[in-house]
Amino acid sequence: VKRIAISVGDTIGIGSEIVAAALADARVASRVDGTIFAPSAAPFAKLNARVVETKGILGCVDAAAFHCLGKRADALCTAPLSKERGAREDASFVGHTERLAQLCGVRTAMMMSGPRLRVVLATNHLQLSEVPKRLTAEQIVFVAKLAHGALGGAPRIAVLGLNPHAGDGGLFGDEEERIVAPAIAQLQALGIDASGPWAADGLYPRAVKGDFDCVVALYHDQGLVPVKLLDFRETVNVTLGLPFPRTSPDHGTADDIAGKGLADPEPMISALLMAATLAR
Amino acid sequence: VKRIAISVGDTIGIGSEIVAAALADARVASRVDGTIFAPSAAPFAKLNARVVETKGILGCVDAAAFHCLGKRADALCTAPLSKERGAREDASFVGHTERLAQLCGVRTAMMMSGPRLRVVLATNHLQLSEVPKRLTAEQIVFVAKLAHGALGGAPRIAVLGLNPHAGDGGLFGDEEERIVAPAIAQLQALGIDASGPWAADGLYPRAVKGDFDCVVALYHDQGLVPVKLLDFRETVNVTLGLPFPRTSPDHGTADDIAGKGLADPEPMISALLMAATLAR
Numbered sequence: 001v002k003r004i005a006i007s008v009g010d011t012i013g014i015g016s017e018i019v020a021a022a023l024a025d026a027r028v029a030s031r032v033d034g035t036i037f038a039p040s041a042a043p044f045a046k047l048n049a050r051v052v053e054t055k056g057i058l059g060c061v062d063a064a065a066f067h068c069l070g071k072r073a074d075a076l077c078t079a080p081l082s083k084e085r086g087a088r089e090d091a092s093f094v095g096h097t098e099r100l101a102q103l104c105g106v107r108t109a110m111m112m113s114g115p116r117l118r119v120v121l122a123t124n125h126l127q128l129s130e131v132p133k134r135l136t137a138e139q140i141v142f143v144a145k146l147a148h149g150a151l152g153g154a155p156r157i158a159v160l161g162l163n164p165h166a167g168d169g170g171l172f173g174d175e176e177e178r179i180v181a182p183a184i185a186q187l188q189a190l191g192i193d194a195s196g197p198w199a200a201d202g203l204y205p206r207a208v209k210g211d212f213d214c215v216v217a218l219y220h221d222q223g224l225v226p227v228k229l230l231d232f233r234e235t236v237n238v239t240l241g242l243p244f245p246r247t248s249p250d251h252g253t254a255d256d257i258a259g260k261g262l263a264d265p266e267p268m269i270s271a272l273l274m275a276a277t278l279a280r
Numbered sequence: 281v282k283r284i285a286i287s288v289g290d291t292i293g294i295g296s297e298i299v300a301a302a303l304a305d306a307r308v309a310s311r312v313d314g315t316i317f318a319p320s321a322a323p324f325a326k327l328n329a330r331v332v333e334t335k336g337i338l339g340c341v342d343a344a345a346f347h348c349l350g351k352r353a354d355a356l357c358t359a360p361l362s363k364e365r366g367a368r369e370d371a372s373f374v375g376h377t378e379r380l381a382q383l384c385g386v387r388t389a390m391m392m393s394g395p396r397l398r399v400v401l402a403t404n405h406l407q408l409s410e411v412p413k414r415l416t417a418e419q420i421v422f423v424a425k426l427a428h429g430a431l432g433g434a435p436r437i438a439v440l441g442l443n444p445h446a447g448d449g450g451l452f453g454d455e456e457e458r459i460v461a462p463a464i465a466q467l468q469a470l471g472i473d474a475s476g477p478w479a480a481d482g483l484y485p486r487a488v489k490g491d492f493d494c495v496v497a498l499y500h501d502q503g504l505v506p507v508k509l510l511d512f513r514e515t516v517n518v519t520l521g522l523p524f525p526r527t528s529p530d531h532g533t534a535d536d537i538a539g540k541g542l543a544d545p546e547p548m549i550s551a552l553l554m555a556a557t558l559a560r
Contacts, residue, residue, distance in 0.1 A: 127443045127453030132409035163407045164500035173407030201504035205512055220444035221502055224481035226509050232485055 001033050002279040004272060005073035007064040008038040009057030009086075013253025014263035015079035016043035021265035022272055023047055031276040035073060037064040057081050058089050061096060065103055068244040074279035075245040076100075077271050080253045096248065097239050106241050109143040111150065111214075112227040112250065113274060114235035117207055118214045119223040120147040131219045132162060132175055140183035140216060146240035147214045148192050150278060155213035158203055159184050159196035162218050166199040180218070233266045236274040245278035247271040281313050282559040284552060285353035288318040289340030290366075293533020294543035295359035296323035301545035302552055303327055311556040315353060317344040337361050338369050341376060345383055348524040354559035355525040356380075357551050360533045376528065377519050386521050389423040391430065391494075392507040392530065393554060394515035397487055398494045399503040400427040411499045412442060412455055420463035420496060426520035427494045428472050430558060435493035438483055439464050439476035442498050446479040460498070513546045516554040525558035527551040 006023075008015045019036060020043055022028050036044055037060040041051035054063045061078060068076045078096050086093040093099060101108045111120040120143045123131055144157050160166070161180055163173035170177060180197040187194035196203075200217070204226045207215050217223025227235055228250075239246040249267030257263055286303075288295045299316060300323055302308050316324055317340040321331035334343045341358060348356045358376050366373040373379060381388045391400040400423045403411055424437050440446070441460055443453035450457060460477040467474035476483075480497070484506045487495050497503030507515050508530075519526040529547030537543055 125444050125448075125452055127447070128408070128455075129412035129453060164405050167407070168405075172405055173409060175407075175409075200501045201508045204505055204509045208509065221480045222505065224444075225484055225502065226505050228481045229484045229488065229506050229509065 001031060002075060002276040003033045003035070003073045004275050004279070005064040005067040005076050006034050006036045006079065006272070007060045007076070008036060008079045009054075009060030010079070010081035010253050011039055012085065012258065013080060013082060013255050014258045015081065015253060017259070017261075018249070018263050018265045018268040019079050020044055020047060021263075022268040023049055025265065025269050028269055028272050032272050034272070035064075035067065037061075037067070056089050057086050058093060058099070061099060062103065065100055069104070073244075075247070075275040076242075077275040078246065078248045079268065080249065080251060082253050082255075100239065100242055100246060104242050106243070107142070108239050108241035109146050111147060111238040111240050112224065112235055113238050114227055114231040117204070117227055117230055118147075118151070119217050119227050120144070120214060120240065121220065121223045122216055122218045124220055126219065128219065132173075135162065135175065135179055135218055137179050137183035137186065140180065140218070141186050143240070144183070144187050144192065144194055144216050145190070147216070150238070150240050150245070151213060154193050156211070157187070157192065157194045157214050157216060158198050158207060158212040159187075159194055159216040160200045160203060160218055160222060161197035164199070166197045233264065234270045236267075236271045238274065238278065245275060247275040247278065281311060282355060282556040283313045283315070283353045284555050284559070285344040285347040285356050286314050286316045286359065286552070287340040287344040287356070288316060288359045289334075289337035290359070290361035290533050291319055292365065292538065293360060293362060293535050294538045295361070295533060297539070297541075298529070298543050298545045298548040299359050300324055300327060301543075302548040303329055305545065305549050308549055308552050312552050314552070315344075315347065317341075317347070336369050337366050338373060338379070341379060342383065345380055349384070353524070355527070355555040356522075357555040358526065358528045359548065360529065360531060362533050362535075380519065380522055380526060384522050386523070387422070388519050388521035389426050391427060391518040391520050392504065392515055393518050394507055394511035397484070397507055397510055398427075398431070399497050399507050400424070400494060400520065401500065401503045402496055402498045404500055406499065408499065412453075415442065415455065415459055415498055417459050417463035417466065420460065420498070421466050423520070424463070424467050424472065424474055424496050425470070427496070430518070430520050430525070431493060434473050436491070437467070437472065437474045437494050437496060438478050438487060438492040439467075439474055439496040440480045440483060440498055440502060441477035444479070446477045513544065514550045516547075516551045518554065518558065525555060527555040527558065
């Protein structure tokens with residue numbers, strides 16, 4: 001059983017109800033000792049869970065993170081929050097990940113982890129025309145090393161190419177030769193089981209079959225399209241690079257169905273179970 | 281039962297055996313009246329099928345195409361050939377699709393059609409850095425109109441955005457506003473049920489659920505990653521824009537397993553059935 005700090009700052013959306021439902025789930029109960037950070041303990045009264053009442057949306061996130069930094073929890077799991085409502089408390093707020101990275105003074109990477117596919121992104125919220133210009137071998141090495149460390153053991157890491165057919169031997173672009181292959185060579189020199197550059201369309205079916213433990217995608221849609229298509233409900237957003245594991249379900253606050261008993265707790269359950277798995 | 285012209289020019293790879301196996305399949309036999317174009321009738325002796333013996337790899341493709349142009353067949357289905365071996369017969373040969381387009385004097389588009397997902401590509405074998413520069417509203421309209429015509433009825437066509445989250449309202453790139461939205465407006469003005477620009481990672485699960493009949497992807501990996509991940513064996517490569525429907529299995533000549541009885545005829549079966557479906 002792992003100690004998980006759970007932030008539920010956003011009281012308008014479905015956060016409270018999915019956290020309450022997830023903690024009541026038998027799979028979670030057997031593996032998670034949760035401490036909830038929320039503006040009010042009321043939604044969790046029936047749970048007999050520890051609740052730390054904290055002011056505001058961002059106050060809950062910060063307090064849960066400090067709980068982890070102080071070693072009072074083994075991992076952080078964040079319920080969804082509204083970026084708009086967060087930005088009303090602090091105009092510089094753009095998202096959970098950025099706030100946690102700043103709070104901990106580290107550089108992070110995003111991994112999406114599902115039952116059949118794990119993908120880590122070398123670039124993320126970047127317009128497509130900037131991807132070939134900004135992609136570096138250093139960034140590919142950085143995210144692959146984080147994935148290697150987080151997964152433990154000797155994970156087989158597949159690095160994708162940028163172009164159709166991974167450039168088809170230089171026919172369509174030279175980024176594979178200039179950027180991706182040198183990154184793979186650096187990773188191999190570090191003793192990491194990295195291979196590629198692989199053609200994305202051919203590689204994913206092999207990764208799903210079990211030939212690889214993690215895929216390094218070079219841009220947002222190259223990584224998130226297959227992951228979300230395959231196992232949407234069970235795929236967890238993992239932040240790598242923080243001093244503690246952090247997971248989160250990959251959906252929003254769904255204000256329109258909040259409080260109606262319609263919210264699906266399965267993504268939150270997956271996020272809590274993954275937090276327990278990553279906690280060492 | 282539709283009359284399908286089948287080209288099997290490449291005698292070294294698995295072409296002959298998968299065509300023979302596919303034509304012997306009950307699903308195919310009930311829907312396809314095949315005429316085979318091959319350098320030798322020998323591999324099809326047991327089939328009691330019509331075989332037209334033609335010289336060379338490209339001769340088979342050309343003869344099968346002329347058979348369709350002459351209205352003696354309703355659709356063309358091409359078995360895989362080696363681009364290298366084709367280029368030895370004609371140095372200008374780069375692939376089936378390009379040769380057929382030139383032979384017919386038309387511009388074509390590629391559709392990948394599987395049981396759960398149909399995708400048409402606005403750009404194809406183009407290095408990623410060129411995609412934002414070369415993508416045009418005209419090309420999106422062109423491929424969407426071809427898909428609309430080929431599918432019949434009033435297909436619901438989803439057009440993807442180029443950037444993460446389809447640009448997130450202009451936060452990551454302006455191609456959605458400059459290029460994609462105007463294309464959608466033109467399609468709608470033509471009475472075509474087109475919508476978007478959609479975020480690719482969120483759209484595909486909806487398309488698979490049945491919310492759309494066809495997806496317009498803006499570049500190779502955005503379209504082929506989900507299609508190949510989902511139903512690899514049953515997904516058929518369809519060339520749109522020719523005077524006749526043309527389908528083909530999406531794999532190569534697999535020389536290493538040729539003649540060993542190991543080749544899987546299922547993709548060729550899917551290609552023949554799709555040719556029969558598209559034939560009017």
